[in-house]
Amino acid sequence: MFLFLRHMYVTNADNQVDKIAAAAQKILAIPESGPGLCPVRDILDRVGDKWSLFSILHLGSDGSLRFNELRKRIDGISQRMLTVTLRALEADGLVTRTVYAEVPPRVEYRLTELGHGLLGAVIEFGNWASQHAPAIAQARKTFAAREKVEVEN
Amino acid sequence: MFLFLRHMYVTNADNQVDKIAAAAQKILAIPESGPGLCPVRDILDRVGDKWSLFSILHLGSDGSLRFNELRKRIDGISQRMLTVTLRALEADGLVTRTVYAEVPPRVEYRLTELGHGLLGAVIEFGNWASQHAPAIAQARKTFAAREKVEVEN
DNA sequence: CAGAATCCGGTATGATACTG
């Protein structure tokens, strides 16, 4: 009975690995040539830069924000980078930029439906990241300690 | 009846948005100070660099690969960057590096359990990316066209 | 074969000053 359960477990784990392997092959099978690139790489480039993640998180959290409101919420971001980041998000159809004809000017940023979708995907990814961050931190410590020993020798 | 269905739809959509907003707040609530940083940003930095994604995808797809096998599979990667990337993945406990005492030397790389988990999370993210890549491509075209008009004026 | 070491250029980001 124990062996049976153990075998089931291993089999399930293997199936899981196989499914992941198949999915990985599918992504790798996408033709990477041309300006379209691999979509995963492409989206990862957008959300993986220094400020897009936090911009999207805050817009998703607050619904709608003005330029300087966003600037205050994103700790450390420069005016220039907020502009650049928001433009890129707007260009990708993830964020809308609404200018109100007032004095002083008021500009509101808001996630599009597509932007909300991306945020959802990022949050799912974030769940994994949050759960396994301790394991990764531990691995880094172990590795650093091993490196140190090798250097000392 | 139509109104009822429409109301249900809107309500569900709103609930979805609310859930995402709550999840976003949760991530933002993580104290970003210190060397730990935001875990999502942290993991995104690792898998978001130029070559980690493809390294992980190929290792997940093939199970185990030698240095130069991996090099051949990842189109365009330099020897240096493959080394750097694999070291980083190893340091984070995502990949194991096994050296066989042979001549000529043989070194095999393989995803750890943690690495498989990350690959799984990345693939889920990739599903969203693959599905919505066309919409983003379209948004980019539209935005570029609008930019062009403004420049011409 | 699997790298290490070094040099180098482009790009992402930051700081600052100016403006409708």
Place this chain on the structure above:
DNA sequence: CAGTATCATACCGGATTCTG
């Protein structure tokens, strides 16, 4: 308020050479 324009820089990644 919400940018734009310009300049400075730091770091990522590429090319090349050398080695156990």
